[in-house]
Amino acid sequence: MEVQFTEEVAQLRLAAGATFHGEGILAITKALLQSGVSYVGGYQGAPVSHLLDVMVQAKPYMDELGVHVEACANEASAAAMLGASLHYPVRGAVTWKSIVGTNVAADALSNLASPGVLGGTLIVSGEDYGEGASVIQERTQAFAMKSTLLLLDPRPDLQRMVDMVEHGFAMSEASNMPAVLQLRIRACHVRGSFVCRDNIAPAISSRHPLAEPSAFDYGKLAHPPVIYAQEKRKVEHRIPAAQRYIVAHGLNELFDGEHTPVGLIVQGGLYNSLQRALQRLGLADAFGTAQIPMLVLNVTYPLVPAQVVDFCAPRQAVLVLEEGMPEYIEKDISVALRRAGVATALHGKDLIDAQGEYNVEVLARGLINFLDRHLPGSVPQAARAWLAGNAQRRADVARALGTPLPPRPPNFCVGCPERPVFSALKLAQAAVGPVHVAADIGCHAFATFEPFSSGHSILGYGMSLASRAGVSPLMQRRVLSIMGDGGFWHNGLLTGVQSALFNGDDAVLLIMKNGYTSATGTQDIISTPDDAVKASAVDKQQSLVHKNQTIEATLEGLGVQWLRSVDNYDVAAMRRTLEDAFTSDFTGLKVIIAEGECQLERQRRIKPWIAGLLKRGERVQRVKYGVDEDVCTGDHACIRLSGCPTLTLKDNPDPLKVDPVATVIDGCVGCGLCGANAHAATLCPSFYRAEAIRNPTWFERLMDGLRGTVRRAIQAA
Numbered sequence: 001m002e003v004q005f006t007e008e009v010a011q012l013r014l015a016a017g018a019t020f021h022g023e024g025i026l027a028i029t030k031a032l033l034q035s036g037v038s039y040v041g042g043y044q045g046a047p048v049s050h051l052l053d054v055m056v057q058a059k060p061y062m063d064e065l066g067v068h069v070e071a072c073a074n075e076a077s078a079a080a081m082l083g084a085s086l087h088y089p090v091r092g093a094v095t096w097k098s099i100v101g102t103n104v105a106a107d108a109l110s111n112l113a114s115p116g117v118l119g120g121t122l123i124v125s126g127e128d129y130g131e132g133a134s135v136i137q138e139r140t141q142a143f144a145m146k147s148t149l150l151l152l153d154p155r156p157d158l159q160r161m162v163d164m165v166e167h168g169f170a171m172s173e174a175s176n177m178p179a180v181l182q183l184r185i186r187a188c189h190v191r192g193s194f195v196c197r198d199n200i201a202p203a204i205s206s207r208h209p210l211a212e213p214s215a216f217d218y219g220k221l222a223h224p225p226v227i228y229a230q231e232k233r234k235v236e237h238r239i240p241a242a243q244r245y246i247v248a249h250g251l252n253e254l255f256d257g258e259h260t261p262v263g264l265i266v267q268g269g270l271y272n273s274l275q276r277a278l279q280r281l282g283l284a285d286a287f288g289t290a291q292i293p294m295l296v297l298n299v300t301y302p303l304v305p306a307q308v309v310d311f312c313a314p315r316q317a318v319l320v321l322e323e324g325m326p327e328y329i330e331k332d333i334s335v336a337l338r339r340a341g342v343a344t345a346l347h348g349k350d351l352i353d354a355q356g357e358y359n360v361e362v363l364a365r366g367l368i369n370f371l372d373r374h375l376p377g378s379v380p381q382a383a384r385a386w387l388a389g390n391a392q393r394r395a396d397v398a399r400a401l402g403t404p405l406p407p408r409p410p411n412f413c414v415g416c417p418e419r420p421v422f423s424a425l426k427l428a429q430a431a432v433g434p435v436h437v438a439a440d441i442g443c444h445a446f447a448t449f450e451p452f453s454s455g456h457s458i459l460g461y462g463m464s465l466a467s468r469a470g471v472s473p474l475m476q477r478r479v480l481s482i483m484g485d486g487g488f489w490h491n492g493l494l495t496g497v498q499s500a501l502f503n504g505d506d507a508v509l510l511i512m513k514n515g516y517t518s519a520t521g522t523q524d525i526i527s528t529p530d531d532a533v534k535a536s537a538v539d540k541q542q543s544l545v546h547k548n549q550t551i552e553a554t555l556e557g558l559g560v561q562w563l564r565s566v567d568n569y570d571v572a573a574m575r576r577t578l579e580d581a582f583t584s585d586f587t588g589l590k591v592i593i594a595e596g597e598c599q600l601e602r603q604r605r606i607k608p609w610i611a612g613l614l615k616r617g618e619r620v621q622r623v624k625y626g627v628d629e630d631v632c633t634g635d636h637a638c639i640r641l642s643g644c645p646t647l648t649l650k651d652n653p654d655p656l657k658v659d660p661v662a663t664v665i666d667g668c669v670g671c672g673l674c675g676a677n678a679h680a681a682t683l684c685p686s687f688y689r690a691e692a693i694r695n696p697t698w699f700e701r702l703m704d705g706l707r708g709t710v711r712r713a714i715q716a717a
């Protein structure tokens with residue numbers, strides 16, 4: 001990856017007493033070091049990629065401390081890494097995106113949680129839920145409950161978040177339960193400060209390794225018969241130990257308020273939004289002092305029934321604010337109150353939206369429903385006007401526009417190497433007929449939006465080939481599976497390729513070999529061209545992914561017999577190869593490697609290089625594409641075949657024509673797709689390719705002068 005985290009790495013070194021300023025996720029990263037972790041691993045994904053990215057770039061400092069950092073192949077391997085803390089008194093942390101990552105990690109998590117850990121373990125899970133989410137809307141709470149994991153959901157305040165990391169390890173050791181620290185998107189990006197403590201170099205580490213392995217202990221395995229004792233221990237020892245720790249260290253917070261007949265129980269992660277909602281309703285000040293008493297659950301599993309009962313019993317009514325469905329926490333609280341014979345009215349999903357992110361407006365509506373019933377008159381009319389004003393503004397905008405605004409779905413980057421593949425697929429389907437496309441997680445999933453609208457299903461990261469196993473035999477035409485190189489290494493090689501080969505499936509797999517796990521932040525993978533290759537490349541502007549043949553060698557080693565590598569930007573060649581794969585007499589697995597370096601990463605790589613050339617006064621040649629407006633017929637077939645954001649429309653300069661013409665605006669990176677599409681689809685000849693030369697040679701200046709003279713002469717004639 002070309003992005004440098006120099007400042008972030010420097011922040012990790014801050015000593016005791018220094019003040020850290022920055023984002024929540026980096027504060028968590030620093031807190032891991034303050035907690036004395038011996039090892040850190042994970043699989044990147046929004047919103048927690050930053051943790052692992054920074055750790056990987058901080059390797060020299062991690063080596064100083066003796067902290068081992070592992071960029072794991074997937075979340076399952078990250079969860080399995082926590083096995084180090086089963087036998088040894090070492091702290092370890094891993095990170096991934098939930099819910100998808102937790103799904104992948106589930107097997108290892110269950111096998112870890114059953115015997116329980118000796119050293120503290122912490123999973124920093126990015127709760128990718130609500131506005132801005134990119135995955136299925138489910139919650140981690142269910143996993144914590146079913147596997148008996150501690151679930152920390154800290155109030156989004158940097159000091160509190162850092163404290164909860166340190167408590168998370170200690171509580172994990174006190175209860176032998178692995179801990180999960182869930183961070184919502186907003187918590188990862190919340191900015192603030194905290195006073196640092198020194199980082200702790202772990203006693204057992206890569207600098208101070210253990211002399212001997214621990215003695216054999218069958219009780220550390222998750223096999224019968226010990227699984228029965230482990231299950232009993234969860235209930236009788238571990239959960240009570242965690243509950244004692246929560247109370248002893250005041251992990252859940254009680255905030256008083258003058259309206260004592262009512263109360264709110266809220267997940268810690270929702271606290272900031274709740275404060276804002278109360279402030280908008282005139283029930284809190286700008287400094288976080290609310291008029292309604294609150295129990296803030298910085299630990300949402302396990303709950304402490306006595307604490308819940310103590311909070312609820314003196315009140316007439318309590319509202320539980322728990323994001324997402326089902327309402328696990330609300331039901332847990334309900335059971336605690338019922339068992340204690342507490343008659344306090346309990347509300348939750350009956351008065352607030354059942355699903356979706358609890359943003360300030362959603363919370364405010366739920367609070368009004370609750371307070372109108374149990375504390376009438378507490379929400380002034382003027383405060384309600386804010387909600388009504390928002391609704392009115394939206395209605396006014398909709399009325400003024402007449403029609404709803406067109407959606408603006410995410411799109412491939414300008415010049416992305418994956419866009420041409422879908423142009424070629426459109427053309428190939430025009431020849432062979434429509435095919436079922438098993439899509440996957442990754443940048444190529446942008447093709448599910450217009451103008452491609454391609455992809456019948458997405459069943460998980462690296463799962464496209466496996467997901468067509470039931471479809472292929474039912475189709476007259478071959479099915480196409482598409483996955484990225486990130487997905488191939490994450491899961492696709494084993495669940496898809498191995499299975500298809502073993503079963504002799506007649507399948508077509510297209511692998512986008514762009515060199516990185518681009519969708520998660522362009523992290524390196526085993527097939528990324530290494531730094532020495534990038535440095536030694538004569539033409540650094542070219543895609544370099546063909547310099548690493550690990551995917552090809554792996555496929556050949558497994559026995560793939562039909563394997564083609566194609567340059568993505570050669571649309572005609574890609575179209576031919578796809579047609580071959582769909583119609584070939586070969587009935588085994590056919591794999592097409594679509595080669596083209598991620599344009600985002602390529603630009604990051606070449607921009608500093610070009611800036612250096614220009615600074616030294618050296619020659620630089622850049623390619624740009626354009627549309628001759630006099631030739632463009634205005635049918636826009638090129639746009640329907642490309643979708644590049646820099647290929648757009650402008651008014652027709654010909655006063656006799658009404659249709660707008662195509663145009664290429666600034667931002668074109670000269671990827672060549674426009675020309676390739678025009679050629680492969682025999683479109684109109686309106687596209688031109690221009691070479692812009694900075695610091696030209698004396699010969700180029702001479703030729704330019706001559707051409708100018710000839711041009712002027714022709715124009716004069």
Ligand code: SF4
Nearest residue numbers: 413416443598599600
């Ligand atoms: S990040 Fe790379 S692979 Fe992803 S859309 Fe952008 S250019 Fe394409």
Ligand code: SF4
Nearest residue numbers: 644668669671672674
């Ligand atoms: S050549 Fe065409 S597709 Fe490529 S970046 Fe430029 S406008 Fe976009």
